[in-house]
Amino acid sequence: MNDDKIGLSRRKMLVGLGAVGVASAGAGIGTTAYFNDTETFEDNTLTAGSLDLFVHVDYSEDQGSYAQYSTEPGTFIDGNVMGGGDGEPLSIQVSDLKPGDSGEGEFCFSIVDNPAYMWMCGELIANAENGQSEPEMDDDDSLDEGELADAMQVTVSYCTPDGEKGDEIVSGSLAEVMLALQAGVPLSGDGDTGAALADRPAFEGVTEPFLDGEPNVAEQCVCFEWVVPTSVENEIQTDSVAFDFEFFAVQSRHNDGTHNPCVDETVVTAYDNDWKGQTLGNPTDGNVYTSVSFGQNQTVLSFAFADDGDGVDFLDTADYSSTNLPVAVDADADGTHDWQLIWQPNAGFPDAPFGYQPNNGGSYGATEALPAGFSAAKVGNTVVFGIPNSDINSTFRLLGYGSTGGEGPIAEVNVDPSLGPDFYSSANAIEFSD
Structure with missing residues (x-):
């Protein structure tokens, strides 16, 4: 096809367009505005979401005939205090520790409103010698620090809310485990210790931390077990250790989980x-x-x-x-x-x-x-x-x-x-x- 067969020259095209313009202008005579219609959407709001971590704690220890201890049923941490509000941090103290003593704790999580990546952090605060008894001097010539952190054996593992053990996360002496926790240990929402760091499974969120008075928790919990082996001898006499650990929840949306909140x-x-x-x-x-x-x-x-x-x-x-x-x-x-x-x-x-x-x-x-x-x-x-x-x-x-x-x-x-x-x-x- 060529321009001749259309029968419209460039000049005629311009004239034609001009005529259309005149007709359009003529159609506008007598009107004061363009046709229009309005729909109004009022009282719109944007509300930021939230993320609130509750840690439900079930801890007990066994010191044979000397002492038994367990946290009260329903113990939980909100923020850094027990039970939220104006409570005190959860502090567990063990005295008169001897070979054969042991303890274990289960920590389950309610992450309210948003799924999150979880990290476990900690620090060995003290590993004190506290002087030496005569029997300890025969087994230990070090006066710089105690031996208890090296003697205690610790295992951190995934577990279910009913206490069934899963994959081991980290184990070793208390000193070794707390070293790893000070560096930050990423947790996987599916309990897989082989999960990649980036985009690992997050912990699911819940709408509220309790349902009918019972903890409303994620599928995976973390269990912490310690024991002083019976093979340990006098080198730990009078020694003491102190340590902290924390759990961090970081929203998983628009995040790949690689940010480590445990470190500086x-x-x-x-x-x-x-x-x-x-x-x-x-x-x-x-x-x-x-x-x-x-x-x-x-x-x-x-x-x-x-x-x-x-x-x-x-x-x-x-x-x-x-x-x-x-x-x-x-x-x-x-x-x-x-x-x-x-x-x-x-x-x-x-x-x-x-x-x-x-x-x-x-x-x-x-x-x-x-x-x-x-x-x-x-x-x-x-x-x-x-x-x-x-x-x-x-x-x-x-x-x-x-x-x-x-x-x-x-x-x-x-x-x-x-x-x-x-x-x-x-x-x-x-x-x-x-």
Whole structure:
């Protein structure tokens, strides 16, 4: 088709359009406005939602013929106080502790109005020697701190509201478990300890914390069990421990669950699968979350490796036989790293799989056991180091260099990873401050 067959020239088109315009104008004579209609929607409001966490507590302990104790039926924590309102924090004190004593607590959650990601946090407040009796002196020559936190064995696991145990979350000595809790332990709403950190199952919300006087709780609870083994001897006489733990609920909507409310600061570093142009035989993607928690007695460094779910795990020695994580620390932020803390399986360290190396003026010495007061643990895909506050300032620097031995990625915690790791100068390290 061409313009000739239409029979309308450009000039005729313009004239035609003009005629339409005149007709339209003529149609408007005698009117004062456009046709219109109005529908009104009045008294509109936007109301913010809420999230209120109630923790229902069922705790008991068994000290044989000496004492038995249980919390009152219906005990719950609202905010930080027992029963809400003007109550007091829930405080459980055990005296005259002896080998064979034990206790257990069940904590169930009512998250009112919104589903949420849950975290369990805690801190070992005191591990005191309190002097030594004559029998203890024969078994213990340490006067710096007590042995009770190392002697008590603790297991934290998922459980149902009726007390049926599920997957173990973390276990070990009280000192090891509280180290992990100070770094923050993410909880999964389906009780799966293998759930990924990001977008893990949330805990469902409820409309109200009680129904007909009974707790209205999420499907998953957390159980905390402790025991002083009968194999423990006089080294714990007169010793005492004090510890806190907390539960945090963070809304799951518009959130991926990776924010850790237990710690003071977090740096996120992506795995590097192209480190200086290397060809990798076994690459994988993910992030390492480096967190710092400043406690009353110790500073905790944690490195949580969150893999992409492809079945290859950064910290799994079955995937990477040479995987390791050295962490160089400039404890006083003066520009020079003072020592290294190392996690390296299969290395034969004196304190395997953890080690300590002092910086001897430009070279690191032989790997030693962790110094007195230092601690370390691996919980799932998280490596945690505890450092006495007397050995690290409130402002310090660190360099982390997670390596898989050449077959996989590296994860370097550094200001500018492209510069490469410098384990002596801390100019390019990440600085943290309380």
